Amino acid sequence: MSTFVPLLFAGVALGAIYALIALGFTVVYRASRVINFAQGGLLALGAFVTSWMVLDEHLPFWAAFVCGTLLTGLLGLAFQLWVVRFAIGRPEFTIVMLTLGLASVIGGVLPTLFGNNPRSNGDVWGASSVHVGSYQFFWVQIWTIIAAIVVLLVYGAFTRFTKYGLAMRGTALDPEAATAVGIPLRRVYATTWFIAAVVACIGGVFLGGYPSTVNPTMGNIALLAFPAIILGGLDSPTGAIVGGFSIGVVQEMVQGYQPQHAAWLGNDFYLIAPYLVMILVLLVRPYGLFGSRPAERL
Amino acid sequence: MLGVAIAAVALGVPFWVDGYWRTTFAFVVIAAIGALGLDVLTGWTGQISLGHAFFLAVGAYVGGYLGAHQGLSAALWIPAAGAAAGVLGAVAGPAALRLRGLYLAIVTIGLVYIGYYVLQTWTGFSGGPGGESLPPVTFGSWNFARGVTVAGHVFTRDQCYYYLALLLLVLAMLYVRNVTRSTLGRSMVAVRDRELAAAVLGVHVARTKMRAFVISSVLAGVAGALYGSFLSFAVPGDWGLVLSIEYVVMIVVGGMASLWGPVLGALFVVGLPALLQNVSTTLTFLSNTTSGNGLSPADAAEIVYGVLLVLFLLIEPGGIVGIGRRIGRQLAGRFARAGGGAGGS
Numbered sequence: 001m002s003t004f005v006p007l008l009f010a011g012v013a014l015g016a017i018y019a020l021i022a023l024g025f026t027v028v029y030r031a032s033r034v035i036n037f038a039q040g041g042l043l044a045l046g047a048f049v050t051s052w053m054v055l056d057e058h059l060p061f062w063a064a065f066v067c068g069t070l071l072t073g074l075l076g077l078a079f080q081l082w083v084v085r086f087a088i089g090r091p092e093f094t095i096v097m098l099t100l101g102l103a104s105v106i107g108g109v110l111p112t113l114f115g116n117n118p119r120s121n122g123d124v125w126g127a128s129s130v131h132v133g134s135y136q137f138f139w140v141q142i143w144t145i146i147a148a149i150v151v152l153l154v155y156g157a158f159t160r161f162t163k164y165g166l167a168m169r170g171t172a173l174d175p176e177a178a179t180a181v182g183i184p185l186r187r188v189y190a191t192t193w194f195i196a197a198v199v200a201c202i203g204g205v206f207l208g209g210y211p212s213t214v215n216p217t218m219g220n221i222a223l224l225a226f227p228a229i230i231l232g233g234l235d236s237p238t239g240a241i242v243g244g245f246s247i248g249v250v251q252e253m254v255q256g257y258q259p260q261h262a263a264w265l266g267n268d269f270y271l272i273a274p275y276l277v278m279i280l281v282l283l284v285r286p287y288g289l290f291g292s293r294p295a296e297r298l
Numbered sequence: 299m300l301g302v303a304i305a306a307v308a309l310g311v312p313f314w315v316d317g318y319w320r321t322t323f324a325f326v327v328i329a330a331i332g333a334l335g336l337d338v339l340t341g342w343t344g345q346i347s348l349g350h351a352f353f354l355a356v357g358a359y360v361g362g363y364l365g366a367h368q369g370l371s372a373a374l375w376i377p378a379a380g381a382a383a384g385v386l387g388a389v390a391g392p393a394a395l396r397l398r399g400l401y402l403a404i405v406t407i408g409l410v411y412i413g414y415y416v417l418q419t420w421t422g423f424s425g426g427p428g429g430e431s432l433p434p435v436t437f438g439s440w441n442f443a444r445g446v447t448v449a450g451h452v453f454t455r456d457q458c459y460y461y462l463a464l465l466l467l468v469l470a471m472l473y474v475r476n477v478t479r480s481t482l483g484r485s486m487v488a489v490r491d492r493e494l495a496a497a498v499l500g501v502h503v504a505r506t507k508m509r510a511f512v513i514s515s516v517l518a519g520v521a522g523a524l525y526g527s528f529l530s531f532a533v534p535g536d537w538g539l540v541l542s543i544e545y546v547v548m549i550v551v552g553g554m555a556s557l558w559g560p561v562l563g564a565l566f567v568v569g570l571p572a573l574l575q576n577v578s579t580t581l582t583f584l585s586n587t588t589s590g591n592g593l594s595p596a597d598a599a600e601i602v603y604g605v606l607l608v609l610f611l612l613i614e615p616g617g618i619v620g621i622g623r624r625i626g627r628q629l630a631g632r633f634a635r636a637g638g639g640a641g642g643s
Contacts, residue, residue: 035400086612093346094611096400097550100543101611104604108597223411223539226404234400266419275408282405286397 005135007256008249013141015248016148020203021225022232022240023155024196029234030172031192032088034095038079039200040222041106046072046201047121047214048114054122061124069201076197080190088189103219110216118215121208140209151202152241155195159237164191172235224251224271227278233291242290247274308464312457320456322572327463328524329568333548333560334470335517340546341554342478343510344490348542349390349406350518352413353383355537357519358526359417359424362432365527372435376466376523383519384512391508410539417534429533432526435462443530459528466524467561470517475557477513486510487555547603551610553617562618571599 021039028036050068053059059067079102087094125139159165164187170178171188179185200222207221208214228247232239255270262269287293312320336350361379364370370378390409397405417424424430434443435458442458453461477483485506488496497503526532544567552563574595614620 035403083608083612090615092400093344094615096346096403097546097611098608100546101604101607104543104547104607105601106604108600108604112593112597112601220539223407226407230401230404266415268415268418272408272411272415275411279405279408282397282401283392286401 002134003256007252009135009137009141011249011252012245013144013248014252015245016145017203017207017221017244018225018228018248019241019244020148020151020199020206021222022228022244023152023237024199024203025225025229026232026234026237026240027155027168027192027199028196029229030237031168031175031189032084032092032095034092034099035234036196037096037099038102038106039196039225040219041103041110042072042076042197042200042219043204043207043222044110044214044216044219045075045106045204046197047204047208047218048110050201050205051119051122051208051214052114055119061122064122065205068205069198072201073194073198076193076200077190080193084193085186085189107216107219114216116216118213121205121214123205123209125209127210138210140206144206144209147202147206151199155199155237164188168192224274227274230278230288231281233288235292236288236290239288239290243288247277250274250277312460317454317456318576319572320454320460322569324456324460324463324528325525326565326568327460327467328521328528329545329548330561330564331463331467331470331524332518332521333545333552333564334467334474335514335521336545337549337554337556337560338474338477338486338517339510339514341549341556341559342483342490343486343507345507345510346400346403347406347514348403348539348546349409350514350545351537351539351541352406352409353387353515353518354522354525354541355413355417356383356386356515357522358432358532358537359430360519361523362430362526362532363423365433365436366431372437372527376435376520379523380516380519383522384516387512387515388508391511406542407539410537410542413537414534417537424534427534429531431531432529434530435459435524435527442527459524463524466520470520471557471561474513478555478557482506482509544603547607549617551606551617553619556617556619559617559619566618567603570602571595574598574602 021043024039024042025035028034028039046068049071050064053064053067054061057064083098083102084095087098123140125143127138129136129138130142131137157165159169167178167183167188168191170181170183171185175185178188204214204218207218212218225244225247228243229240230243231247232241232243251270251274254273258265258269258273259267281289285291311323315323332350332354335353336347339345339347357379360382361375364375364378365372368375418427420426434441434455436442440446440458442455442462445455446453446458478486485496485501488499488501489503489506493503496506529536548563548567549560550563551566552561553559610617614624616623
């Protein structure tokens, strides 16, 4: 039992980041029916910009965090306004490929601007930790979980109680009917991209916390979050949260227990465990656990 | 006329350029075979796959295993590599049949991850994280690694690979041309354009997708076998998602659902980094090193891919082939007008 609690805690902290990434995917998917493959790139970008403002420009961490989040959000907004907007109405394939293009550009720009070396995320917690009984918890992990819960609650309140949230839900339900009752679709799309990029940056900064670092390949974590959104169903925010936390816990548990109990599976088994869970779920429920099966007409 | 010119250029290129570009062009032709396969699946059948790197890897390692450990001739291990990739495509198929659009894209990403894990773990087969030497192509006494002498002329290693890949590419193009003009090809287009309507009209959707998946995997396997052999050494990281995305960029930039699109796309995607690398000594804004700050040729290529992907999708979804067609139509229009005027007078 002595390893179980730390593993569970690490799993929940990792799951919090997965839930944030999955929320970013879901927000865009619900409005535009596309997966934003640039989510990982935006995550890395946000982490780098924040880290750069703290380490090189000597801003206080919280100020840098807010600025980085806003800048990343604006970049997501700009991409929607200047690129994605022109492809609305075209096959979803086109928009998906556009986001792959953005991911590719970010992937080339980050090492050019900031170099290939890993760097600290510049947060205020570092490696500090708190001891509870015989267990040690890192502050950054505690704050990751708190931040994720706050973001998820704010998002929930936003969609539930505000005008734009209602517009977003309406658009997700039926874009044509939404336009017919006067919902400004363009503004809804723009909002979703802004939210997705903001959430990406928050996830990125916490992902870069101790013992991890900020590096150009950190965006790949978004690919590991895919099983989370698929598990939950692409169009369900609840599913994103449940999927995110469960995938995080599964991954940490596998990483913690598999080397002793099933060493023949090799070192990296924890990286594919989420994907195996996902494939099993999809074979039984092709639209995920909480996803809705679209009705089709000729 | 155009066909003869293309054939002459394709056959003559290895004699006109230096070793650096011979190697590059061999990689281009090998990539074109794989891109042609992806186009069958994505361009013609409309199934977005990001798992092409997995099938390339299967081809490379199965080919390498049969060639090096079993000592088979390349006349056997290249087809065997294609067959192995095809079988795995058929095994992965059932997942593909159940999933639509983006779900498929994500599951095929899973395939890449699983492939990477298997290569890292199954050290007896792939050499593990340290990498594995892959054998050169051999036909009887011909060994491509040493160059081949035919009628007193010595063909270098890269020329040998280039011509073998060119031969296989021509065969693959003929095959794909025939498939896309057959019932299967029309079924694939129907599934791509409106899956439900196709099913109602009697197209066997599952079987069509399955066949497209297998054809795509076989071509990827063959391309992977040649690619691995030409690289001569591979580590598991070579077969990652980046490779899959490069193939997607090839078919989008070249022009989807066209015979020449994947070839032009391969020329572009493989040729561009080589060009940037080549000119990086003269262009001051490109740094020659991969470490530290500055714009490395690989990063520059990545940025250019991304920008071009966006530009082509927004402005010319038909790719390079689409631009060609547009120019062709305008020229034809101009000739028709000129001809009509001459006839009238």
